Amino acid sequence: MKLVKINLCDVTDDCRDGRATRFNTCFHPADQLPANVSRSSEAPYSFTRWLPLILQIRNIDPTAVQTVRLSRAQARLLVDASTTSIITGEMNRAFEEDLREDVFPAFSSLKFPPEGLFMRLTGCSPKDGRWRDPTRPSLDSTDDIILRLTTSERARNDIVNSLESGSETVDITFLPFDARMDSRREYRVFCCPTNGNITAVSQYCWHRPWLFDRRPGTTLKAVVDKIWAGIVVIHRHIVNDLKPDAELDNLLLQQGFTFDVLYDEDKEATELVELNVFGARSGCGSCLFNWVNDFSQLYGEGEDVEFRVTW
Numbered sequence: 291m292k293l294v295k296i297n298l299c300d301v302t303d304d305c306r307d308g309r310a311t312r313f314n315t316c317f318h319p320a321d322q323l324p325a326n327v328s329r330s331s332e333a334p335y336s337f338t339r340w341l342p343l344i345l346q347i348r349n350i351d352p353t354a355v356q357t358v359r360l361s362r363a364q365a366r367l368l369v370d371a372s373t374t375s376i377i378t379g380e381m382n383r384a385f386e387e388d389l390r391e392d393v394f395p396a397f398s399s400l401k402f403p404p405e406g407l408f409m410r411l412t413g414c415s416p417k418d419g420r421w422r423d424p425t426r427p428s429l430d431s432t433d434d435i436i437l438r439l440t441t442s443e444r445a446r447n448d449i450v451n452s453l454e455s456g457s458e459t460v461d462i463t464f465l466p467f468d469a470r471m472d473s474r475r476e477y478r479v480f481c482c483p484t485n486g487n488i489t490a491v492s493q494y495c496w497h498r499p500w501l502f503d504r505r506p507g508t509t510l511k512a513v514v515d516k517i518w519a520g521i522v523v524i525h526r527h528i529v530n531d532l533k534p535d536a537e538l539d540n541l542l543l544q545q546g547f548t549f550d551v552l553y554d555e556d557k558e559a560t561e562l563v564e565l566n567v568f569g570a571r572s573g574c575g576s577c578l579f580n581w582v583n584d585f586s587q588l589y590g591e592g593e594d595v596e597f598r599v600t601w
Contacts, residue, residue, distance in 0.1 A: 296600040314575045330569045334542035347562045359459040375440040379420045397432045406430045406467040416442030428467035482590030483546035491597040492577035503601035520560020
């Protein structure tokens with residue numbers, strides 16, 4: 291593993307006009323890539339498929355997990371309400387009565403712990419949705435949940451994908467909120483197609499200085515080595531969890547995968563956050579890499595794993 295520093299000024303310049311082209315790319319058209327690169331199915335990376343392993347690695351009691359299953363009609367109502375709410379950041383008043391009558395009851399069985407809840411759909415969390423209390427990112431009421439869902443473009447796209455795929459229900463998973471889950475502590479790990487080997491690692495919060503660059507008394511390489519050691523262990527858990535006779539598990543290996551981890555510096559522990567799709571034509575952001583410019587590295591043709599951070 292090779293630690294690579296990306297100059298923060300280069301990242302900042304790339305973000306200057308609001309859309310990065312050098313870093314954190316995704317959805318590349320076919321004409322920018324080798325002929326054999328196809329679109330990846332997102333089915334193998336379902337949160338529910340990998341939830342047991344996530345709970346195991348994070349030492350969360352499975353009884354703490356709560357699931358809400360929305361009917362197709364309820365899901366469509368959320369999508370309709372979100373059309374305006376994504377723009378305004380407010381609950382759509384034209385749909386509020388219908389939402390309270392038809393959708394709110396689906397969440398009536400939820401138990402809200404003191405720390406609040408974290409919400410995850412099949413393919414993403416609605417982290418771009420609005421917080422009802424700007425100082426509290428956790429979900430503490432059904433009003434919080436509906437506002438977060440209807441103001442999140444990520445949630446809207448995920449629900450639409452579920453509906454278009456013919457799913458009978460749209461499943462939403464709730465976990466106790468964990469305040470440590472800060473994107474500045476997260477890292478994205480890239481695992482190439484066919485063999486699933488790790489090819490690259492990047493800090494997840496790619497547009498901000500690395501969390502450890504100015505910590506007094508911190509040896510940067512020592513921190514990276516600890517994070518890397520945890521990543522290797524989690525990667526081994528993922529590979530060992532793949533079932534040879536499971537079609538979607540085989541597809542995951544064939545397509546490649548990414549996984550996000552959290553490094554808790556107080557515990558010096560690395561934990562699994564989620565698995566995601568891999569590929570230059572997918573919606574997976576490449577963080578401090580570029581799917582085209584770093585194609586060889588990401589797809590397993592590099593000499594060593596690159597671990598990129600910026601400051």
